[in-house]
Amino acid sequence: MPPRSTAPATAPRRPGLRFRTRSRTRPRAGTPRGGSALHAGAWWLWALGLATAASRTTNPLLLGLLIAVAGYVVAVRRTDAPWARSYTAFLKLGLVVLAIRLFFAVFLGSPIPGTRVLFTLPEVPLPHWAQGVRIGGRVSAEGLVFALYDGLRLATLLICVGAANALASPARLLKSLPGALYEAGVAVVVAMTFAPHLVADVTRLRSARRLRGRPDRGVKALLQVGLPVLEGALERSVALAAAMDARGYGRTAQVPPAVARTTTALTLGGLLGVCCGTYGLLAAEGAGYGLPLLLAGLAAALGGLWLGGRRSVRSRYRPDRWGVRAWLVAGSGAAVAALMIAAASYAPQALQPSVVPLTAPTLPLWPAAGVLLGLLPAFAAPAPGREPAPANEAPAAPARERIRRRDPRPDTPPGSHPADAPDHHPTAQTPPAGKRADARAEAGPEEGSTQ
Amino acid sequence: MIRFEQVSVHYDGAARPALAAVDLTVPEGELCLLxxxxxxxxSTLLGAVSGLVPHFTGGILRGRVTVAGRDTRTHKPRELADVVGTVGQDPLxxxxxxxxxxxxxxxxxxxxxxxxxMRRRVEETLDLLGLAELRDRPIATLSGGQRQRVAIGSVLTTHPRVLVLDExxxxxxxxxxxEVLAVLQRLVHDLGTTVLMAEHRLERVVQYADQMILLPSPGAAPLTGTPAELLPVSPVQPPVVALGGLAGWPPPVPLSVRDARRKAGPLRExxxxxxxxPVADPPPGGPVGEVARLSVRHGRVEALRGVDLTVRPGETVALMGRNGAGKSTLLACLVGLYEPASGSVRVGPDRVVPHRTRPAQLLRQVGLVPQEPRDLLYADTxxxxxxAADQDAGAAPGTCRELVGRLLPEVADTAHPRDLSEGQRLALALSVILTARPPLLLLDEPTRGLDYAAKARLVEVVRGLAADGHATVLATHDVELAAELAHRVVILAEGEVVADGPxxxxVVSSPAFAPQVAKVLAPLPWLTVPQIREALEGAP
Incomplete structure (x- = not known):
């Protein structure tokens, strides 16, 4: 039987003449520079806003609402990129934190004076000097509920950070760092990718254990692949360092000695100013000089960073732009935080439901409405494209079609369509040819929620 | 453009220098093959060009290496980054x-x-390498071929004057x-880029090379010359050259199928x-591997769709197809690494279902040597x-060591598996798997990084196994290997079987998968040089 359709041609072909196949004509995804290329900082501000709000309340209903808001936005706005999957890990981490908090409350007692004793554990008698420490003993409903609220708050904080992680690649945040910090930033990001690589290695080596006829599950299997995994990770790090060096990482420009000295002076002086200013602000007697000193220090440090950037020859490729959508996303986070802080002084009872005496928490209407503002990114942020076939070899689209699109990036009027990013180049999202009728770029915000 | 003057490199703790007294010059705008x-x-020689040897790897470099007039002694790799672009063996x-x-x-x-x-060059490079569709994809989701193209593209954007490529x-x-070679050739011809690359698969690259540097043995002085001059004396030869030698064609030796075809008239007659x-039919017997209407999904992606495959004892089957066609997935299913979405997989004489069988039991039914044989090796020596392999397989002590001795006579007991060469590691992993004597052996890309000698040894080993009644399935891109070894070729595309036959x-009916000899001698049904040698010697 002659093979069909596998072998386009054997002669050296010009790229671009490859045949298109059926599944290939759909738009690609990942983190489309247009698609979800909201400024990474906007996502982080939004998430930090939610986290700030979470830190101001122990009302489980509000915390649950915050988790739901973060979860919904992640569900509809995350991409298929590997880092986007970290959200689940953060969810699990949150549950673990909650469990640990409850465990401590049960076994080490709780500072909350409770009257409703649920059960009594045998108490370990402790010597005199360990006074105040208790192991075992009475477990009261109040103590448990207090621990639950407290743990839930911690878990919510973690989940908010996880949401930022899933929505914005940490590497993208690098693009916004000042030049002088870039190199250090790369090192940090490379170190952060170490963990996912390690997990992938563990998976691969565990399946290799199966090939050797050893059980691939269980703690023992995990331990035995430990050494090869670490060896592999080390080798990869060395290879990566070599590649980075060969590609010009760490090239510096010559700067006059005077500039170098000024940079050092500004940075050190600025940091000193920041320290003293902060101390002044926090200490009771320094309120007068604290703020100006802090501001002057900050200005000097920023000046140092800016000057230090001159030593770096780097240029930026398509830095993220801070557009209207970024303002909306960051603003919604800030609004949630601000409203919650305001509510904390306005209605502290509703935000910190009392545990002694034990009462059922109620949902305060206005703070809840404020939290719902955090849903704004689900509509304001650009929708991610979806990946049809990550593992397949996608051939090139005909070159002619692509060249047409090489115009400089125009400033599209923002907000014309929810899925239409204001700050990206058309190539990134617009399908290269008219034939792509199914282009997901046109899909509305509900598109992602099917995942 | 690249000049080596009396260069020798000695790594710490090595008994002999990695390079000794190398003198060579690569002029500007040449595609030079190492x-x-x-x-x-x-690899050491390539590293010396980019300055990674000795700045990064350590060791002592004597002599002088200059690239575009810059001495690597005084210029660190990062200061050479604008003139040299380097892509290593592992794009990841x-x-x-x-x-x-x-x-x-x-x-x-x-x-x-x-x-x-930058913007303009990125767009140009995306077009040049056919990567425009992938521009926003996370690199972790790309296939091997795509990664290689991205790696080449990532060094091309800086418009280096020298491009150094390792395999x-x-x-x-x-x-x-x-496609990659066409791009390289275009760079050489249109931009005058100097390309220095090491490659084992000569049959793919030799026709594009202007100059060849041959390192015949460790420590020996390199020979330089045009491929036509050097290949007749080279210990490694692509099939067209070997065919020319066999047929006694007058020089210059043919480097491409076209040259050879022009000379092959008399030989064809x-x-x-x-x-x-005729290929000996495998002995009759029940199948040792049977896949019926198998479908596998990775997340939302259908990696295999309705695949049918039967492997009999003593049979060697080559799985071919482009990167990402589902070859590795099929092999992984046969050892139970993936659970089928639908369809059935049965392996071994006991016809077990791989993903429901305990590994210790499965080992005696089927064995897989993965793409990275190193994954299988845990021990220090x-x-x-x-x-460990004897223990895993429940074989008599010494079984595995004996196999290693047969495949790798020169390897010492105390050697660390990570210090072995690519080919030696493959042989060790193969021995480990063969210790359990699985009737079905699976090899995933076994010739990646192997030189011709190691490949020849692998061919011998697999033939020996087939004669003993082992069935072998090998997923490979190496058409010459498939032509030499396989009784049957199965071509996969997009997770479906598109061809299955002798x-x-x-291979002859499909130009992309035809070996060079078949192309030269078409329409005659010859596939490999040894076949022809045997026939000519047998004929009067």
Whole structure:
């Protein structure tokens, strides 16, 4: 039987003449520079806003609402990129934190004076000097509920950070760092990718254990692949360092000695100013000089960073732009935080439901409405494209079609369509040819929620 | 452009220098091919060009290496980054950022190229390498061929005057390899880029090379010359050259199928009345591997769709198809690493279902040597590895060591598996798997990074196994290997079987998968040089 359709041609072909196949004509995804290329900082501000709000309340209903808001936005706005999957890990981490908090409350007692004793554990008698420490003993409903609220708050904080992680690649945040910090930033990001690589290695080596006829599950299997995994990770790090060096990482420009000295002076002086200013602000007697000193220090440090950037020859490729959508996303986070802080002084009872005496928490209407503002990114942020076939070899689209699109990036009027990013180049999202009728770029915000 | 003057490199703790007294010059705008057996110092020589040797690797470099007039002694790799672009053997180790487009821009950012220029070059490179569809994809989701193209693209954007490539096509399917080579040739011809590359698969690259540097053995002085001059004396030869030697064609030796075809008229006439020795039919017996209507999903992606495959004892089956066609997935299913979405998989004489069988039991039914044989090796020494393999397989102590001795006579018991060469590691992993004597053996890309000698040894081993009644399934891009070994070729595309039949029929009818000899002698049904040698010797 002659093979069909596998072998386009054997002669050296010009790229671009490859045949298109059926599944290939759909738009690609990942983190489309247009698609979800909201400024990474906007996502982080939004998430930090939610986290700030979470830190101001122990009302489980509000915390649950915050988790739901973060979860919904992640569900509809995350991409298929590997880092986007970290959200689940953060969810699990949150549950673990909650469990640990409850465990401590049960076994080490709780500072909350409770009257409703649920059960009594045998108490370990402790010597005199360990006074105040208790192991075992009475477990009261109040103590448990207090621990639950407290743990839930911690878990919510973690989940908010996880949401930022899933929505914005940490590497993208690098693009916004000042030049002088870039190199250090790369090192940090490379170190952060170490963990996912390690997990992938563990998976691969565990399946290799199966090939050797050893059980691939269980703690023992995990331990035995430990050494090869670490060896592999080390080798990869060395290879990566070599590649980075060969590609010009760490090239510096010559700067006059005077500039170098000024940079050092500004940075050190600025940091000193920041320290003293902060101390002044926090200490009771320094309120007068604290703020100006802090501001002057900050200005000097920023000046140092800016000057230090001159030593770096780097240029930026398509830095993220801070557009209207970024303002909306960051603003919604800030609004949630601000409203919650305001509510904390306005209605502290509703935000910190009392545990002694034990009462059922109620949902305060206005703070809840404020939290719902955090849903704004689900509509304001650009929708991610979806990946049809990550593992397949996608051939090139005909070159002619692509060249047409090489115009400089125009400033599209923002907000014309929810899925239409204001700050990206058309190539990134617009399908290269008219034939792509199914282009997901046109899909509305509900598109992602099917995942 | 590249000049080596009396260069020798000595690594710490090595008994002999990795390179000794190398003198060579690569002029501007040449595509220069570096060949030689494994372990001869090719990677060291390439590293010396980019300055990674000795600045990064350590060791002592004597003599002088200059690239575009810059002495690597005084210039660190990062200061050579604007003239030398380097792509190593493993593209994955090369990537700094996490998406394709950022990766292409990374090198330019380091060099401080203006944003407008960067933008233009990224677009041009995306077009040049056919990566436009992938521009926003996370690199982790790309296939091997795509990664290789991104790695090449990421060094091309800085417009280096010298491009150094270590085995750029070894992980690629024939079509993708042609594409990468076409790009390289275009760079050489249109931009005057100097390309220095090491490659084991000579049959793919030799026709594009202007100059060849041959490192015949460790420590020996390199020979330089045109491929036509050097190949007749080279220990490694692509099939067309070997065919020319066999047929006694006058010099210059043919380098491409076209040259050979022009000279092959008389040979075709001589061979016309002869027929290749018929491939011995595998002995009858129940199938040792049976796949019926198998579908596998990875997340939302359908990796395999309704695949049927039967493997009989003593049969060697080559799985071919482009990168990402589902070859590795099929092999992984046969050892139960993936659970089928639908359909059935049965392996071994006991017809067990792989993903429901305990590993210890499965080991005696089917064995897989993965793409990275290193994954299989855990121990510190070869001896310890062998002892562990005997224990895993429940074989008599010494079984594995004996197999290793047969495949790798020169390897010491105390050697660390990570210090072995690519080919030696493969042989060790193969021995480990064969210790349990699985009736069905699966090899995933076994010739990646192997030189011709190691490949020849692998061919012998697999033939021996087939004669003993072992069935072998090998997933490979190496058409020459498939032609030499396989009774049957199965071609996969997009997770479906598109061709399944005797090797001679399948590969000859498909130009991408035809070996060079078949192309030269078409329409005659010859596939390999040894076949012809045997026929000619047998004929009067």
């Amino acid at each position: 060949v030689g057996p494994s372990g001869v110092g090719k 180790a090369h990537f700094v950022t996490d998406t394709v487009e950022d990766e292409l821009a990374y090198g330019m950012e380091s060099l401080g190229i203006a944003p407008d220029t 750029p096509t070894s992980a690629l399917d024939p079509a993708a390899a042609e 001589r061979l016309a009345p002869l027929a290749p020795r 070869v001896a310890a590895e062998c002892a 090797t001679a029929e399948v």
